Every structure is written in structure tokens, then in C-alpha cells.
Amino acid sequence: MRTAFGLRFDVPGGYLNTASIGVPSTGTVEAVTAAVATWGAGGARPTDFDADTDAGRELFGRLVGVPADRVAVGATVSQLVGIIAADLPDGARVLVAEDEFTSVTFPFAAQADRGVQVEEVPLEAIPEKAADHDLVAVSVVQSADGRLVDLEALREAVRDRPTRVLLDTTQAAGWLPMRLDWADHVVGTGYKWLLAPRGSSWLAQHPDAPAPRASHANWYAGGGMDSIYGLPLKQAPGGRGLDLSPVWLAQVGAAAAMRELAALDLEQVRAHCTGLADRVRAELGLAPAGSPIVAVPGDDAARRLADAGIACAARAGKARLAFHLYNTDTDVDLVLRALRG
Template identity: 60%
Template sequence: MRSAFGATFDVGVGYLNSPSIGIPNTDAVVAVRDAVHRWAVGANSPSEFDVHVRRARDAFASLVGVDAANVAAGVSGSQLVGIVAASVPDGTRVLIARNEFTSLSFPFAAQAHRGVKVTEVGLVDLPSSMDGHDLVAVSVVQSADGAVVDLEALREAAAKTGARVLLDVTQAAGWMPLHLPWADWVVAAAYKWLLCPRGAAWMAVRPDALDELVPHAANWYAGEDPWDSIYGLPLRLAASARRLDLSPVWLSQVGAAASLEWLSTVDMEAVRAHSVRLADSLLGGLGLPSRGSAIVSLALSEDDSRALAGAGVRSASRAGRTRLGFHLYNTDDDVELVLRALKH
């Protein structure tokens, strides 16, 4: 059992796979466990979960620096990105980072039949390449290697060129302080650094960008009053970003409410400092330069990869390299375990 930032986590030394699956604190585990028990004994009614959806939405809004009325709740990052991709005009010119996570790039590429053109450039070249494009879509922290986009340069370039901006913060929210009301759309899946069960995601929508989106998955839960939107026409969707909601995955929202409400009270500057210090400490121990990210990507031999696994290190293989992530529940013991396994 570990303690971090006022919470406890039932995770041992060597868990460095938060970029794949984040570990909930024990309060979130209890909340989901209790919800499963209530389900098992038939103690729930559907409307009881609305409070969890609201709590999670409010907390996510706080974490990215927007008003909760401007947040839509979905189930996955690609589903929410897909709303934007399917709504852009025919012939839209989209700029993305080379080797971007495909849940961000594929929804736009799938619109090629409408003349939507997607161009890839290096991450550092995004701001200088925005002229001549209508929209830039980028992960704030890259999934493959943890590279961090220059948000201020991106913001300035967008203001200069008029390009719309879609940010995916799936690998950033939860360890990086974020204040993103300037972006047109901000998407995040919850089950990584936000420490939620899989099946919850959100999209913050700048108010002047909301009417550009077609609610392709319009459903009863997106109604102005969901419980009065179950049967029959006319269409009566919410005036706010809730018009893009999907009917929630109940147990995921229970866990999300518990995890995000706690995270929204944590000092994210302190979390970033903690996580980046550990990651850079590992890089320093390996004779590699600091990168200022919570994610480390290493080119390891097969022998070294086996040594890591044998030592009990949980990691992931991405883009032909070993990916390690340091979150708020990690400690110097995790760094030392990796260095010992790699004999440094």
C-alpha cells in the first residue's frame, strides 16, 4: 500500500504503466465495489447515476480550466474526436503530428471521402506549419514517447492563422496542470492518468465552437431534460455541450466521480514536479538527457526488456521502444528498481 497526496493506492513497486492503465485510489475502488454490490442485489435505479455523471463532469472541467456547462460526456476519446471529424466542412485541411495516436488521427482520415485532407509534420513543426490549414489536432503529450507539444506556440499560431485547435489531453490530464479554455475542443479518455475505470471520456467545447458540431449520436441522455427525452419527437437536445453526451457507462462514472473529484483538489504543479523528477532521475541514471515529461521511452535490447519484466517492472511496448510512466503514486524505489534491472 502506498500513500501519495493524501490518498492511498494498493500498488507495489515497479508499476510504471500508468500511460496504459492508471491505478485508482482506495476510495475510488470502494465506490465502484459498493456500486457493483448494489447492482448485484437490484438496489439501483437508473436516475441514481446522474449525480456521478455530474460530479465527474464538474471535476473534469476544473482539471482543464473550463466551465462544466461546456463539457460533453462520452465513452472514449475517438468517439468524441469523431464528432468533430464528422462535423468539419468538406475539404477541411487538418494538420497533425507525425505518428500521432490513431484515435486522434483516424477519425479525420476516415473523412477522406468528403475531401478532408490530413497532413503529418513533426511535433515541433506544428506551430510553424499551421498556415494553410483549417484545423490542428494534437495530443498535448504524445503516447509513444511522452514528447510534450509547445502549447503557447500552438496558441499563438492558431490566433495568427485562424486555425481551429483540438487538443487530446489523455496522456497529460492528471499529471500536468492544464488551463485550456482557449482551445476549440479538448478531449480526454479517463482510464490512464485520470485514474478512472475505462468507459468514460469528456470533451470540453469552446462555446463559439459548439454550434459547428453535429450531434451524430444524439440520444435521450443528450436531451435538455434527459428523463423527459426518452420517447417521441421533436428533437429536444440540451442547449449546452450536454447535447453531445452519450448515455453513460454507469460503473465507469461512479469511479470517475470519485477519482476526478479527488484529483481536482490536488496541486497539479506538485504532481508534475514529482512525476517529472522521477522520470528525469531515471534518464539521468541511464546517462540520458532530461525531457521534462512523466513518460520515458527507452530503446532496450531483448535481454534488457526481459530483465525489466523479471524484476517486476510493469511497462508497455510502444513504437518499438519500452514506455515507462511515473505518476503521483510512484517513488524513487521504482527508479532504483529499473536501474538495478538494467545494471546501472
């Protein structure tokens, strides 16, 4: 059992795989366990989950700097990006980063039969190329190696331009302080750095961006129980009108996890996480990067780390380590011994 930032985690030493799946606090585990017990005893009602769903909406907005009334609830990032991709005009030009996570790129690539064109450029070239496209879709932090897009340069590049911007915060929200209320679309999922169950994701839509067609319109997006039967179509105002019917237990866990994260000083969390990662970089002769994700070169790095009992991932030919708030210098020492051994 580890205690970090006042929270308790039943996480083993050497767990450095948060970029794949985060480990919940004991408080989040208890909240989900209690909800499962109530459900298992026949005590759950659909409306019982509304408070947690609304709390998750508000808390995600707070963590990415977006007003809660813009935020829609979903289950996966690709599902939410797909709403935006399906609503692009025929022939639209989309800019993405090379080797971007495919939940960001595939929904746009799937529109090729309508003439939608997707261009890949190096991450560093995104701001420079942005104004030549109708939409830029990019992760704030790259999944494979933890590189950060230059948000200020991107914002400046599209200022007073018709180019829209979609940002994926999946590898950023939970450790990186952000204010993304300027972006047209902000998506993110809960099961990595937000330490929530899989099945909780969100989309924040800027009020000045074109409102996408709610091709997945459903009773929940209509505003609740008064829209469960019959026509005409009902759509709640703001982000609620793009909701998917929530994954109930995932929303319970997301609300519990994000309440804890939102109460922390994220500047301190960022300093902790990136400090551990940059210590590994320094020992390996790599430059500091200000990211909690470290891509360790070497054909056998992932094997050596796994043999030492370190939980990590193999990505793009490198071993990917991810340091979150529950990691310590002890984990860094384990990594360095494994790689030097």
C-alpha cells in the same frame, strides 16, 4: 499498500504502466464496489448516476481549465473526436503529429472519401504549420514517448486565424496543470492518469467553435427523462447536448477519482512525477524532458524490465515507463538495476 499525497493505493512495486492503465486509489475502488453491490441487490435506478456524471463533467473541466457547461460526456476519445471529424467540411485540411495516437488521427483519416486531407509533421513543427490548415489535432503529451506539444506556440500560431485546435489530454490530465479554455475542442479519457475506470471520456467544446451535428443524439443529451419518447428532437444546451448516454459505473469511478485529484496541488504532482522520470533519464544519459513518460532505447529494454518484474509497455521500438503519484524512488532503483544488470 502505498500511501501517496494522502491517498492509498494497492499498487505493487515496479508498476510503471500508468500510460496504459492507471491504478485506482482504494477510495475509488470502494466507490465502484459499493455501486456494484447496490446494482447487484436490485437497488440501482438510472437517475442514481446523474450526480456522479455531473460531478465528472465539472471535475474534468476543472482539471483542464474549461468551464463545466462546455463539457460533454462520452465513453472513448475516438468516439468524441469522431463527432468533430464527421462535421468537418468536405476537403478540410487537418494537421497531426507524426506517430500520433490513432484515436486522434483515425477519425479524420476515415473522412478521406469526402476529400478530408490529413498531414503528418514532426511534433515540433505543429505550431509552424498550424495556420496552413483548417484544424490541428494533437495530444498535449505524446503517448509513445511523453513529448509535450508547445501549447503557447500553438495558441499564438492560431491567434486571429480560422484554424481550429483539438487537444487530447489523455496522457496529461491528472499530473499536468492546464488551462485549455482557448482551444476549440478538448478531449480526454479517464482510465490512465485520471485513475478512473475505462468508459469515461469527455469533450469540451469552445462556444465560438462551430457546433457539431449531434449525429449520435440520444435521450440523455435531450436533457433527461422528458426526452425518452417521441419527436421532435430535443437537445440540451451547452456541452450536455453532445452527451452520449453515460457508462454508469465508469462515471461513479471517474467522479471518485477526480474528486481526489482535483483536491491535490498539481504542481506538486507534476514535480513528483517528472522528478522521478528525469532521474531515470539522467542515469541513462538522456536529457531532462519535464514529462513523467520515459522512452528507454534498446532492443531488449522492455524484456529486461519485464524480467525484473517491472510493469511497463513496449512502444515504437522502446520501453515506455510512466511515473505517477504512487511511484517512488524505489521504483526508479528497480528500473536502473534492471537496465544495468
